[in-house]
Amino acid sequence: MWSIGACASVTGGTRCDTPHSNLAPGAYYSRGGSADPPAAIEPRTTIRKRAQVATRDVVTRTMVELADTLVDDFDVVDLLTLLTDRCVEAFDVEAAGLMLAAPVGGKLQVMASSTSTMRDLELYEIQSSDGPCIECYRTGLAVSDQNLDTTAQRWPLFTPAAKDAGFRSVSAVPMRLRTTTIGALNLFRTSNTRFSASDQAGAQAFADVATIAILQHRAAFDAQALNEQLNHALNSRILIEQAKGRLAERAGIDVNEAFDWFRAYARSHNLRLVDVAQAFLDAQLTSASLKSSSPGR
Amino acid sequence: MTTDRRDRILNLLYPVGGGQLDAAHLGQVCVTATGVTGAGLMLMSGEFPRGSVAATDATSTLIEDLQFSLGEGPCIDAYRLDQPVLEPDLANPSIVRWVAFTPPAVEAGARSVFGFPLQVGSVRLGALNLYCDRPMDLTDDQHASALVAAEIAAHALLIMQARAPLGILAAELEASSNFQYVVHQAAGMVSAQLDVSVAQALIRLRGYAFGQGRLLADVARDVVDRRLRFGDGRDPV
Numbered sequence: 001m002w003s004i005g006a007c008a009s010v011t012g013g014t015r016c017d018t019p020h021s022n023l024a025p026g027a028y029y030s031r032g033g034s035a036d037p038p039a040a041i042e043p044r045t046t047i048r049k050r051a052q053v054a055t056r057d058v059v060t061r062t063m064v065e066l067a068d069t070l071v072d073d074f075d076v077v078d079l080l081t082l083l084t085d086r087c088v089e090a091f092d093v094e095a096a097g098l099m100l101a102a103p104v105g106g107k108l109q110v111m112a113s114s115t116s117t118m119r120d121l122e123l124y125e126i127q128s129s130d131g132p133c134i135e136c137y138r139t140g141l142a143v144s145d146q147n148l149d150t151t152a153q154r155w156p157l158f159t160p161a162a163k164d165a166g167f168r169s170v171s172a173v174p175m176r177l178r179t180t181t182i183g184a185l186n187l188f189r190t191s192n193t194r195f196s197a198s199d200q201a202g203a204q205a206f207a208d209v210a211t212i213a214i215l216q217h218r219a220a221f222d223a224q225a226l227n228e229q230l231n232h233a234l235n236s237r238i239l240i241e242q243a244k245g246r247l248a249e250r251a252g253i254d255v256n257e258a259f260d261w262f263r264a265y266a267r268s269h270n271l272r273l274v275d276v277a278q279a280f281l282d283a284q285l286t287s288a289s290l291k292s293s294s295p296g297r
Numbered sequence: 298m299t300t301d302r303r304d305r306i307l308n309l310l311y312p313v314g315g316g317q318l319d320a321a322h323l324g325q326v327c328v329t330a331t332g333v334t335g336a337g338l339m340l341m342s343g344e345f346p347r348g349s350v351a352a353t354d355a356t357s358t359l360i361e362d363l364q365f366s367l368g369e370g371p372c373i374d375a376y377r378l379d380q381p382v383l384e385p386d387l388a389n390p391s392i393v394r395w396v397a398f399t400p401p402a403v404e405a406g407a408r409s410v411f412g413f414p415l416q417v418g419s420v421r422l423g424a425l426n427l428y429c430d431r432p433m434d435l436t437d438d439q440h441a442s443a444l445v446a447a448e449i450a451a452h453a454l455l456i457m458q459a460r461a462p463l464g465i466l467a468a469e470l471e472a473s474s475n476f477q478y479v480v481h482q483a484a485g486m487v488s489a490q491l492d493v494s495v496a497q498a499l500i501r502l503r504g505y506a507f508g509q510g511r512l513l514a515d516v517a518r519d520v521v522d523r524r525l526r527f528g529d530g531r532d533p534v
Contacts, residue, residue, distance in 0.1 A: 242484055
């Protein structure tokens with residue numbers, strides 16, 4: 001189960017260790033091997049084409065990876081960390097971060113960030129309640145490719161902080177299923193390159209898969225917890241009935257009177273009825289001591 | 298199609314103008330949705346039936362009681378096998394699956410019986426039992442409705458329990474339930490009579506009831522009312 005505490009373990013280190021910002025993504029991910037000519041002498045159109053193919057590869061691979069992660073007992077933090085890391089690779093951004101609203105109370109938490117700078121910035125967004133991720137979560141609508149030179153009024157607190165951290169533009173996509181928005185995915189660039197419509201669609205597809213996974217995970221967890229609660233309630237009741245029967249037999253009383261003895265003992269010793277019943281069934285409590293507290297003693 | 302079916306069943310469960318969401322109503326919705334004669338909702342835990350939370354008529358009640366007593370029947374198989382269990386002709390089955398369960402169930406008027414797991418995700422709660430007073434296969438439409446009804450029922454049961462305080466069984470579940478408390482009281486008594494564990498006492502009670510061809514609850518009632526004793530030299534087993 002995910003928890004707030006688990007964030008620290010995935011956001012502590014810098015994950016931006018691949019030199020993608022200096023290379024076309026196509027160069028980095030091409031499977032052509034050593035026969036490839038250096039990227040610099042390729043015509044620009046070829047580079048772009050290869051970049052697109054490579055982006056599609058990463059998207060496809062990520063979708064497969066995400067699907068693989070969705071086994072019975074997956075870790076939500078692992079899933080979201082994978083998601084932010086792959087966003088950085090697939091969409092040629094410098095940093096990606098993801099916030100989720102807590103299932104109870106709706107408080108936003110930073111769940112995954114590709115870099116520690118990103119994490120600090122996301123925490124600042126939550127603290128100041130200002131910025132693209134917050135806006136995206138609140139409205140449930142994507143924030144598409146905003147140049148930070150133009151956002152000083154829209155996000156007065158966030159904009160200078162993000163620029164100080166070296167970022168130039170931001171995008172955000174909601175984590176939303178129908179009317180339920182559970183969080184948002186933020187993508188940051190340090191260059192002025194445009195975040196294309198297809199990048200935006202790809203990021204939304206990533207977010208959609210993760211959203212469905214998280215909602216299903218939560219529903220399954222709720223069902224598990226509720227079923228355990230149901231069984232626990234039933235077990236407690238059965239235990240008390242068994243103890244009533246045994247005491248009735250031992251003390252030669254009827255089962256209703258036996259119940260009164262247990263209840264009186266539990267009250268006078270400030271214990272739970274079920275614990276008294278369990279102690280009696282475990283022979284840690286005798287019928288004589290139960291009788292000593294009984295109403296008709 | 299499935300969405301329509303789900304909407305239709307949800308509308309039965311939550312009628313316009315509101316209504317009481319309780320287990321008895323849930324059982325009735327399962328009957329209406331599938332067009333069978335009667336339905337029962339059995340909770341299970343581990344390998345054991347825990348009791349019935351709803352049964353829509355006397356025959357359904359007996360079907361649930363028999364399964365609780367004997368530990369066999371369509372609900373128990375559906376739960377254990379994690380799939381629907383269908384017996385379209387209980388009086389003349391192609392394979393006799395439930396030797397002890399079948400004769401009294403047929404005698405009570407159950408001519409076809411169907412069990413569907415009550416499940417939410419990977420969490421299994423028990424099984425939905427449907428019966429008809431004539432031999433019949435479920436149509437594809439009835440089968441599909443039964444699957445959706447079982448899914449909705451499983452969710453609804455958990456929702457009812459979610460409203461109850463921790464450690465307490467929800468009143469909506471308790472109201473129409475038969476958790477056979479008398480059986481557990483009797484097991485407690487017999488455990489003292491034979492100086493064995495409660496679990497062992499329950500096995501003795503089950504064995505005795507089976508040998509006598511009686512329901513476990515009826516035997517248990519005799520023990521609690523002190524018409525029947527174990528281990529006093531005139532041991533009934």
